Amino acid sequence: MKKFLILLLIIYSVFTFSQNKKQEMPWSNGALQVSSNNKYLQHKNGKPFFWLGETGWLLPERTDRDEVDFYLSQCAKNGFNVVQVQTINAVPAFNKYGQPSMTDGFDFSNINQKGVYGYWDHMDYIVKTAEKNGIYIGMVCIWGGLVKAGKMDVDQAKKYGQFLAERYKDSPNIIWFIGGDMRGDIKTEVWQALANSIKSVDKNHLMTYHPFGATSSADWFNSAGWLDFNMFQSGHRRYGQRKGDGEAKKIADTEEDNWRYAEKALSMKPLKPIIDGEPSYEDIPQGLHDASEPRWKDHDVRRYAYWSVFAGSFGHTYGHNSIMQFYRPGLSPAYGAQRAWFDCLNDAGFTQMQYLKNLMLKFPYFERIPDQSIIKGEVGERYERLIATRGEDYLLVYNYTGRNMQIDLSKISGKKKKCWWYNPRTGGYKYIGESDGNKILQITPEKENGEAKDFVFVAVDASKNYL
Structure with a gap:
């Protein structure tokens, strides 16, 4: 019996090692860098x-180690x-341990x-735990309101930057x-x-600027x-909530x-990649400050994500109130x-x-x-707006309201195009059929539960096998 248990333990260990070995960490492909066309991010390889x-x-202030483990694993x-x-x-x-x-x-x-177990020990733990989970930490060095209030001056910024860079450069x-x-002009x-100060020490990691609502780092x-x-930061206000200054x-x-x-x-020079680092959060009041306002839902956060990425962003950041x-x-x-x-980690937008x-x-x-010329007829305003993007032999169109649309299939290669609906709520594809490659296709997303929902139209050169 003892030999049998030892054998089981060996088999389990080999299986676990094999599984862990298969899990590729992102940085095994090299450090992150800007792509050669200056629009996207890639690894060194x-x-x-x-x-x-x-x-x-x-996360650094309100969680303990067990909660860090759970959150990052989710x-x-x-x-x-x-x-x-x-x-x-x-x-x-x-932090939660009472350390400054x-x-x-x-x-x-x-x-x-x-x-x-100090404040920075806990920050180290967060960084290391994220590393084990294949996650990058976007480290906002200090919240802007503190700088605006005079809590950090130029000399202190230089000291702080050197401290951070020395601690995390490796x-x-x-x-x-x-x-x-x-705002960057404050x-x-x-x-x-x-x-x-950070860049003088750490030349290995990428850097950006997180701006105020309705503004972009490109402004400054x-x-x-x-x-x-x-x-x-596209921000949290709905159409007509005109209180921003961006x-x-x-x-x-x-x-x-x-x-x-x-x-x-x-459209600016020099060309640099762009991302929405703070759109409307799921389950937060529209406009932020009045809890009686309607709250942003999963379909809202999906719309922000697909609109931004199809318009050319290299990725997207989600948030939950x-x-x-x-x-x-x-x-x-x-x-x-x-x-x-922890009860919100199963909310629709998060998953x-x-x-x-x-x-x-x-x-x-x-x-x-991004290529809006794919759309013939009305591109649409506000929620009716269709957003299109393509490569040489594929095109994608996001349709938020489920309205009728006309798609110019000639914008990509191929005498024939295979077409699908992609469901952004499930990640599932539904094959529509094959169409003439030069056709202006008139099509409407199907209804779900009697109500129109958002879908992505996908067309691919029939000679390709991406799907």
């Missing part, structure tokens, strides 16, 4: 990287490969105390975020000092040498049109959060974002461009 981000702002299970966190949200910030992020201003010389899974919900000298830093890719204020009732930011950034602040009963909720964060990543990686990646 040329493998494409589709950024699927999750917003975990208060992120990995649902296809997320980046988690965006606030490294510090106060000066000093305190700094004890004497921005002097970090004695931050590691023997026998104490971690394979770091992406630096300068800013933090802040305390610009501090942001520049922080960015350049597109030509900055330290900025590897642009980020915009791009949406310039064109009436465009608050939800996040595709506009991608279009604008991709309860998860981003790690709310639980007993804490004071922000933005009307009502449900514990469905992976289907966007899966779809985009099915096709030749770097040749993809």
Whole structure:
């Protein structure tokens, strides 16, 4: 019996080792870098990287080790490969273990105390646990409101940047975020000092700037040498909630049109990749501050994701009201959060974002461009807007309202085109049939449960086998 149990243990160990060996970590393909066409991200070996981000702002402050393990495992299970966190949200910030992020201003010389599981020990644990799960940490160095309030000046930014870079320069899974919900023309000298201080030490990791709602980093830093890719925050306001001071204020009732930011950034020089780093969160009140307002739902967060990516973004970041602040009963909720964060990890938006990543990686990646000329007739405004993207031999059109549309199949190669409906709620394909390659196809998404839902129309050169 004993020999039998030992044999079982050996078999289990070999099986476990084999399974772990098969799990490829992203950085095994080399460090992240900007693609040669300056539109996307890739690994050093040329493998494409589709950024699927999750917003975990208060992860360092409000979770213990067990919760970090659980949260990051659920992120990995649902296809997320980046988690965006606030490294510090106060000066000093305190974590769940009661430890401060700094004890004497921005002097970090004695931050590691023997026998104490300190603030930065816990941050190290988050980074290492994310690494084990194949996840990058988008590290927002300091929240912007603190800088605006004078909590960090230029000299302190230089010290802090050097500390962060020295501590994490050898971690394979770091992406630096300068800013933090802040316009780039506020305390610009501090942001520049922080960015350049990090880059002087760490030349291995990419860097961006997280801006204020309805603004883009391209508005201020597109030509900055330290900025590897642009980020915009399309924000949380619905059409007509005209309280922002960014791009949406310039064109009436465009608050939800996040595709506009991608279009604008991709027309600028120098050309840099662009992503929506903070769209409307699932289960957060529209406009943020009035809990009696309607809440953004899963279909809303899907729309933001597909609109942005099909307009040219290299990926997308999702967020959930309860998860981003790690709310639980007993804490004071922000933005009307009502449900514990761990109960929201099965919400529809959280589980469905992976289907966007899966779809985009099915096709030749770097040749993809946004192309609204695919759509004949009315492109549509607001929710009626159709968004189209294509490669040489495939095209995709996102239809949010389920309305009739006309598609020019001649925009891609092939005498014949095979066509599918892709369901962004399930990740499933439904084959429609084969069509003449030069045809203007008139088609309407099917109804689901008697109500029109969002779908992606897919057409592929019939000689290709991507699906």
